[in-house]
Amino acid sequence: RLKTSSGTNLVPCVKLCWKILELRGRCPVRFDMSDNKVTVHFVNRDGEKITAKGSPGDSLLDLVINEDLDFDGFGACEGTLACSTCHLVFSEEVYEKLGPVTDEEMDMLDLAYGLTDTSRLGCQVCLTRALEGMEARVPESVADIRQTQDSSS
Amino acid sequence: YDWRRNVMKAELGLLITRSASSAAHQKVCVVGGGPAGFYTAQHLLKACQDVQVDIYERLPVPFGLVRFGVAPDHPEVKNVISTFTQTAHHARCCYYGNVNVGTDVSVEELREAYHAVVLSYGAEGNRSMGVPGEDLEGVYPAKDFVGWYNGLPSNRELNPGLDCETAVILGQGNVALDVARILLSPIDELKKTDITQRSLDALAQSQVRRVLIVGRRGPLQIAGTIKELREMVNLPDTKPEMVASEFEGMAEALKVIPRPRKRLTELMLKTAVDPPAEKERQRRQAASRSWGLRFLRSPLEVLAGPDGARVAGIRLAVNRLEGTGDGSVAVPTGEVETMDCGLVITSIGYKSLPIDPAVPFDPRKAIVPNSLGRVQQAAGLYCSGWLKTGPVGVIATTMNNSFDTAHSVVEDLTSGCLDATSAKPGSTGIGPLLDKRGVKPVSFSDWEKINQEERRRGAAQGKPREKLLDVEEMLKTART
Numbered sequence: 001r002l003k004t005s006s007g008t009n010l011v012p013c014v015k016l017c018w019k020i021l022e023l024r025g026r027c028p029v030r031f032d033m034s035d036n037k038v039t040v041h042f043v044n045r046d047g048e049k050i051t052a053k054g055s056p057g058d059s060l061l062d063l064v065i066n067e068d069l070d071f072d073g074f075g076a077c078e079g080t081l082a083c084s085t086c087h088l089v090f091s092e093e094v095y096e097k098l099g100p101v102t103d104e105e106m107d108m109l110d111l112a113y114g115l116t117d118t119s120r121l122g123c124q125v126c127l128t129r130a131l132e133g134m135e136a137r138v139p140e141s142v143a144d145i146r147q148t149q150d151s152s153s
Numbered sequence: 154y155d156w157r158r159n160v161m162k163a164e165l166g167l168l169i170t171r172s173a174s175s176a177a178h179q180k181v182c183v184v185g186g187g188p189a190g191f192y193t194a195q196h197l198l199k200a201c202q203d204v205q206v207d208i209y210e211r212l213p214v215p216f217g218l219v220r221f222g223v224a225p226d227h228p229e230v231k232n233v234i235s236t237f238t239q240t241a242h243h244a245r246c247c248y249y250g251n252v253n254v255g256t257d258v259s260v261e262e263l264r265e266a267y268h269a270v271v272l273s274y275g276a277e278g279n280r281s282m283g284v285p286g287e288d289l290e291g292v293y294p295a296k297d298f299v300g301w302y303n304g305l306p307s308n309r310e311l312n313p314g315l316d317c318e319t320a321v322i323l324g325q326g327n328v329a330l331d332v333a334r335i336l337l338s339p340i341d342e343l344k345k346t347d348i349t350q351r352s353l354d355a356l357a358q359s360q361v362r363r364v365l366i367v368g369r370r371g372p373l374q375i376a377g378t379i380k381e382l383r384e385m386v387n388l389p390d391t392k393p394e395m396v397a398s399e400f401e402g403m404a405e406a407l408k409v410i411p412r413p414r415k416r417l418t419e420l421m422l423k424t425a426v427d428p429p430a431e432k433e434r435q436r437r438q439a440a441s442r443s444w445g446l447r448f449l450r451s452p453l454e455v456l457a458g459p460d461g462a463r464v465a466g467i468r469l470a471v472n473r474l475e476g477t478g479d480g481s482v483a484v485p486t487g488e489v490e491t492m493d494c495g496l497v498i499t500s501i502g503y504k505s506l507p508i509d510p511a512v513p514f515d516p517r518k519a520i521v522p523n524s525l526g527r528v529q530q531a532a533g534l535y536c537s538g539w540l541k542t543g544p545v546g547v548i549a550t551t552m553n554n555s556f557d558t559a560h561s562v563v564e565d566l567t568s569g570c571l572d573a574t575s576a577k578p579g580s581t582g583i584g585p586l587l588d589k590r591g592v593k594p595v596s597f598s599d600w601e602k603i604n605q606e607e608r609r610r611g612a613a614q615g616k617p618r619e620k621l622l623d624v625e626e627m628l629k630t631a632r633t
Contacts, residue, residue: 072196073552076236080229083549107380110413111547142553 038127043137044071056129060122060136061086071138079123081105084112086122089137094118097134098125114139177205177245179566180579182267184254185274186210187217189538191237192552193271196559198243201566205245207267207580209258212306213250213595213627214603215241217275219548220620221305224331225346226338228617233548241597247580250595251628255508257592258583264533266582268573269562271535272512272521272528273555276503276544282323286455287499290314291464295328295500302335302352304620306627309351314463315359317495321467323452324500325368326376327547332498333364334384337391337442347611347618361496363394364444369451369483371474372403372421373410379417385444386424392437394445395425410478421446449473450490451483455497466493503544518543526558533571535562599631606630 037053040063044050054063061075064086077083081104090098095118101109105124112119122136181197183190186208194206214220216234223230241248254260254274263270279294281287291314300308320336322329335343340357348356368375386393403422407415425446429437450469458465471488474481505521507514513529515522520543521536528534537558538551546554565571587594603621610619621627 072556073192073549076233076549076552077229078232078235080232082227082229082232083547085549085552103383104380106416107378107383110379110416111549115412141549142557 038129038132038134040127040131041133041135042069042071043135044069045138045140054127056127058127060088060125060127063127064122073141074138075123081108081121081123084108084110084121085141087112087114087139087141088120088122088125089114089116089139090118090120091135092118094131094134094136095120097128097130112139113141177203178576179204179269179573180267180577181206181269181271181562181566182263182579183208183271183273184260184263185217185272185538185540186212186215186248186250187273187275187538188219188233188237188548188551189273189275189540189555190217190271191215191240192555193273193537193559193562194246195236195240196556197562198240198245200559200563204566205247205579207247207249207583208241209252209254209263210248210250211253211274213624213631214600214621215248215250215597221300221303222328223303224299224335225302225348226334226342228346230548248597248600249580250597250600250631251624252587252592252594257590258586260509260511260534262583262586266578266580267533268566268571268577269533269535271526271537271558271562272540273536273538274505274508274540276505276519276539278504278506278519279499280502280504282452282455282499282501284452284454286457286464289455289457289464290462291317291495292455292497292499295322295324295332295498296503298332298498299328302348302356304349304622306622306624309349309622313355314496315355315361318360319363319365319492319494320361320496320498321492321494322364322366322498322500324376324502325366325446326500327378327381329366329498329500330377330381330385332500333366333444334381334388336361336364337388337444339389342389345615347616347620349620349622350614351622362442364442365394365447365492365494366444367447367450367469367492369449369472370481371448372400372418372446373406373414373478374474374481375417375421375446377417379413379420382417382420386420388444390440391442391444392440393424394443395421396445396447397426399446399448400425406477449483451485452499453489456491464495464497466491467497503539505540505544526554526561527565533565593628595628595631602633603627603630 038056039051039053042050050069052063052067052069061079064071064074073085076085098120105121109119109121179201181204183194183206190208194208197204197206216237219231219233240246279296293313297308297311298313301311322332344353400422403418407418449472451472452467453470454468455464456466456468469490470485471490472483473486475484476482504519513522513531521540522529523536523541526535526537526541528536535558537555542554566573607618607620611617
């Protein structure tokens, strides 16, 4: 994404500079720009698997928005912990890696339909390299309407 | 999250669909411009490429309870307005404010002009206690009190008397907790919000120092949620005033209940029963205001003071619980109690009202009888939001409920049972009727002028907006 005004891609140039610095011992950290992305597999309400890539630090809500993933009603309050519509469910293994949950998040998560022990709000879960290849299920947001009673007299 | 991205995407969508809008064959009208109306419209537009959705709203301004119900100190909840704005800007969507369905145009006339009519006009009435003294000065339905501080035109002259020490709120849902919080919040916090200047001035002079939030059942049945309760616990310059004995047996019950109810009950117990840590103890001691929950009390009579006109107290029946959990029922024990107070706010539920005799209405449940959003015995008529399910749930609940109704409409439009292939005039059929009756609709871009004016006035006071309180002023601003 680094370009001059005439369209020359500067990325290889930057990479070369880093390489030179590395070799000269001035930059001990290996800096590889090509795979600075984390892959996430979403499973939508129809059971379909949708794969998307985000940058470390992005929240899962950011990822859904940036990649234009079509989950009905997801993220209504725009990531401000004022709703539970970005509710996602994880496996135990992935859940453990997601880090601690604040009281504020728990308070809103408590309102989510189909709450599980491995539920989180997508707007509060940030991507890290350790989460590469993780799966996140988008749960139903309401009971199957055909199973609920009519609101008739 | 950059909402501007979505607006840009919507504009791109407009470029593509603009040419299609005049040819949109299926006409649907939505009555009510609140969350239910907008979410229903949004879902319809997405699911059907050939549908035109017109939203009719009684007030010049849109957004319903998002504007008039959500508390001023909960601005993030109002973020949904950006998605509603996007919907209103859609090429196949048109907003008509200042149109009163039921008086300016009938539901029958709408049904003739549109293939489907979705009623989403919510709940503008109140459940009353039905006890003597309810009409005394100083007794207000929570909906009206909330409407007052949120600038609902019909509540702008409420002028609630705040010159008493104790206020009693009947009901323990989130509306009751919102009212308690607004009554006791430090003015410095409130003055940065979009609360109306008038109510801010009144609250600055308020002598209310103590608020009791009274419910007819027990702590395990409280309808409020933990976020709102936590806001009370953490409210600056206030201390909790609970009756520890009302929480007997709760610790045992905690072991078997689901996590959301458990965390809420734990917070109540901690606040009511646990001795506070030193810092908290000092904070409570220094507090000038207090709030408390009271349980197992039902109103019997509102009592007047010596002048016979203003409230001075409330007589309550003491209850016991029969059954457990959500299904438990409050049964009077015969014992009676009196609480002194100078302000009573009833927060026992909003209520939908019938707006047109042509629409079936269930007076007992106060909803329009329906099955999956399809109004019974009325083909082409639908309902969404609180009118469909009753006045419970947060915006997300309404969102799901509206999506479900939209789904039913889409099913019917595509299955052929709505005769959607025959042409209907839509708004070109309604426009002349309104014109003849001297009704001038307010467009969405007219609302945007009102919006801009409110924000301009608010900026002068360091507030996000200063709401216009008067319909005439709204109309004047809209016509500039």
